[in-house]
Amino acid sequence: MYTIRQVSDMLDIPAVTLRAWEVRHHAVEPARTSGGYRAYSEQDIADLQWLKRQTERDGLTISQAVAELRRQRSRQPGSAAPQHGAHLADCEQLRERLYDALAAFRSDEAKTLADLGFSMYGHDTMISRVFAPLLVQVGDRWESGEASVLQEHYMTQFVTQRCFAIYQVFPVDPQQPRALAICPSGERHQTGLLLFALFLRQKGMEVLYLGADTPSDGLEALIAEQRIGVVCLSLTLAELQQGALALVERLREAQPHLQFVLGGRGFAGVPAPYEAWTLEGQTEASAAQWERWYAALREHGRPDQAGMHGGERHG
Structure with missing residues (x-):
C-alpha cells in the first residue's frame, strides 16, 4: 500500500489533484488506514496512471477518462486498467524519474519508483526498457561529464542490487x-x-x-x-x-x-x-x-x- 505522497511522487500528479479526482470524479477509492489516511493499492496506481495518460496524451478530460475506464470495466468486470502492454513513453518517463531520483541520491523515492515499475510492467519490461537504457544513459552522461563518478557508481549499484534481488525468482x-x-x-x-x-x-x-x-x-x-x-x-x-x-x-x-x-x-x-x-x-x-x-x-x-x-x- 502507498501513501498519497508516494503516489504523487511516483506518478507526478499533485496530491490536490489526486484528492479532486477521487472526491469529484470517483476515479479511484483508496482504502483508509486506522488513522484515516489514504492507502493506495497497486491497482489504484495502475488506474491513476492510465487516467493520467488519457488526459495528457489523448486529450480527454478527467471525467471523460473515468467514464471510459468504467465502460471498459463493464465489458470486462474485475479487469485492470486497460494497458495494452507497457507503453514505451511510460517506461521512458519512469526511467527519467528514476534517473533523477538516483542522481540526487534519493534512495527511498528510487526504491518506490522501481517497485511501482516491477508491479505494473513485470521483470521483462523493467529490465529491457528501464534498467538497461538507464545504465546506458548514466554511462553516456558520465563520459560527457554530466554525471559524477559517485553518481555513476551509485546508480550502477542500485540496478545491480535490484537485479540480484530477482535473480533467484526464476x-x-x-x-x-x-x-x-x-x-x-x-x-x-x-x-x-x-x-x-x-x-x-x-x-x-x-x-x-x-x-x-x-x-x-x-x-x-x-x-x-x-x-x-x-x-x-x-x-x-x-x-x-x-x-x-x-x-x-x-x-x-x-x-x-x-x-x-x-x-x-x-x-x-x-x-x-x-x-x-x-x-x-x-x-x-x-x-x-x-x-x-x-x-x-x-x-x-x-x-x-x-x-x-x-x-x-x-x-
Missing part, C-alpha cells in the same frame, strides 16, 4: 545447458553481464554467476565439475581483449564442447572466429538478437551465430 530447467558468467580478471564493470545472466535465467537456464574481476585460475576444473555448456564473458576495457581471448582459447582447448558468448565494447573488432560469438548489449534493437541466439540454442543445441555481431556499449 525456476531452472534441468534440460538446458548450464552457463558460466564472468568478467575476466581486471574487468570490474559487470552490469551488462548481469543483464544477460538475467535473460538466461528468465529462459530457465541455470547460470553460475561469478561476476566482475574473475580470476582465471581453476576455471577449467570448475567448468568440468559443474558441467558448464556456455561461457559468457563481458568486457569493456579494450586493453584486456588479448588476455580475454587467450583465456577463451585455453578454455576451448580444455573443453572443446564449450560455447561462448562475448559481450561488451571491449570485444569490438575481434577477428574470426570470435566475431561470430559476440552479442550486442540489451536494447530495444538487440533484444531480438538475443532471442534468436537463444532460439537457435534450444533448437539445435548450438546457436547459429551468423550475423550476430556487435559490441555492448556498457558492459
Whole structure:
C-alpha cells in the first residue's frame, strides 16, 4: 500500500489533484488506514496512471477518462486498467524519474519508483526498457561529464542490487545447458553481464554467476565439475581483449564442447572466429538478437551465430 505522497511522487500528479479526482470524479477509492489516511493499492496506481495518460496524451478530460475506464470495466468486470502492454513513453518517463531520483541520491523515492515499475510492467519490461537504457544513459552522461563518478557508481549499484534481488525468482530447467558468467580478471564493470545472466535465467537456464574481476585460475576444473555448456564473458576495457581471448582459447582447448558468448565494447573488432560469438548489449534493437541466439540454442543445441555481431556499449 502507498501513501498519497508516494503516489504523487511516483506518478507526478499533485496530491490536490489526486484528492479532486477521487472526491469529484470517483476515479479511484483508496482504502483508509486506522488513522484515516489514504492507502493506495497497486491497482489504484495502475488506474491513476492510465487516467493520467488519457488526459495528457489523448486529450480527454478527467471525467471523460473515468467514464471510459468504467465502460471498459463493464465489458470486462474485475479487469485492470486497460494497458495494452507497457507503453514505451511510460517506461521512458519512469526511467527519467528514476534517473533523477538516483542522481540526487534519493534512495527511498528510487526504491518506490522501481517497485511501482516491477508491479505494473513485470521483470521483462523493467529490465529491457528501464534498467538497461538507464545504465546506458548514466554511462553516456558520465563520459560527457554530466554525471559524477559517485553518481555513476551509485546508480550502477542500485540496478545491480535490484537485479540480484530477482535473480533467484526464476525456476531452472534441468534440460538446458548450464552457463558460466564472468568478467575476466581486471574487468570490474559487470552490469551488462548481469543483464544477460538475467535473460538466461528468465529462459530457465541455470547460470553460475561469478561476476566482475574473475580470476582465471581453476576455471577449467570448475567448468568440468559443474558441467558448464556456455561461457559468457563481458568486457569493456579494450586493453584486456588479448588476455580475454587467450583465456577463451585455453578454455576451448580444455573443453572443446564449450560455447561462448562475448559481450561488451571491449570485444569490438575481434577477428574470426570470435566475431561470430559476440552479442550486442540489451536494447530495444538487440533484444531480438538475443532471442534468436537463444532460439537457435534450444533448437539445435548450438546457436547459429551468423550475423550476430556487435559490441555492448556498457558492459
